[in-house]
Amino acid sequence: MKKILLYSGGMDSWLIDKIWKPDEKVYVNMHTRYSEQEMKKLKLRNENITILDFPLGQFEREDKIIPLRNLYLTMLICNYTGNEDVDICLGATAGDRVLDKSFNFVEKVNDLLNYLYSPQWWIPAGKKIRVNIDFKDKTKSDLLDMYLKAGGTLEEAFNKSFSCYEPDEEGHECWSCKPCFRKFVTFADKGFTFSEDVLKKVIPYISKEIIPQIKSGTYGRGISEESLILSVYEKYKDFDTV
Ligand SMILES: [Zn+2]
Numbered sequence: 001m002k003k004i005l006l007y008s009g010g011m012d013s014w015l016i017d018k019i020w021k022p023d024e025k026v027y028v029n030m031h032t033r034y035s036e037q038e039m040k041k042l043k044l045r046n047e048n049i050t051i052l053d054f055p056l057g058q059f060e061r062e063d064k065i066i067p068l069r070n071l072y073l074t075m076l077i078c079n080y081t082g083n084e085d086v087d088i089c090l091g092a093t094a095g096d097r098v099l100d101k102s103f104n105f106v107e108k109v110n111d112l113l114n115y116l117y118s119p120q121w122w123i124p125a126g127k128k129i130r131v132n133i134d135f136k137d138k139t140k141s142d143l144l145d146m147y148l149k150a151g152g153t154l155e156e157a158f159n160k161s162f163s164c165y166e167p168d169e170e171g172h173e174c175w176s177c178k179p180c181f182r183k184f185v186t187f188a189d190k191g192f193t194f195s196e197d198v199l200k201k202v203i204p205y206i207s208k209e210i211i212p213q214i215k216s217g218t219y220g221r222g223i224s225e226e227s228l229i230l231s232v233y234e235k236y237k238d239f240d241t242v
Pocket of ligand 1: 163164165166167173174175176177178179180
């Protein structure tokens with residue numbers, strides 16, 4: 001079976017690539033509001049990624065949700081791989097709450113796709129498909145541990161992974177958006193040393209945007225993540241300029 005990772009360009013998919021070792025990484029350019037920035041960053045990093053064009057961005061909602069996204073994408077990869085059997089990793093992780101990255105979805109989509117690709121006149125041998133969410137129970141921190149255990153370094157993971165929603169013109173991370181802050185917390189927890197530049201941006205963001213949510217009980221990602229954020233903030237609070 002050919003292993004294909006649906007690559008989003010974010011930190012999770014960067015780590016899953018190093019751990020799962022797919023035969024091919026596929027980034028689907030859906031022409032969303034962030035596609036151009038993502039494409040720019042992928043090109044800057046010069047990684048070996050196949051880019052497929054599929055303009056689902058036309059159905060993108062204000063909240064960035066594209067309904068049925070992973071149903072379309074798994075179908076797309078089936079067509080892209082022709083008659084070859086394929087194992088498709090959706091790159092879902094513990095933070096994902098959408099239903100098209102759930103175990104239920106995977107079971108149903110595997111059932112449907114394998115049915116449609118069962119042996120018939122146009123494909124006499126049929127095609128086997130396995131859509132997987134093998135990393136669904138892993139947090140960013142778990143993925144980073146797995147990557148380090150496999151011989152990776154914190155420096156490489158920090159410098160080469162990328163999650164930012166609002167990068168600047170040259171593709172630098174803003175360090176004051178949700179994915180940037182979550183990446184920061186994950187690395188802080190592992191004892192990574194940050195530049196002052198990063199700390200001066202991310203600590204005020206945490207203080208202004210995240211801590212009030214934790215204090216009012218609306219952050220909603222569980223007590224262990226919340227206490228980790230608070231302890232990381234405590235460690236670096238001298239950089240809080242608010
Ligand atoms: Zn950012």
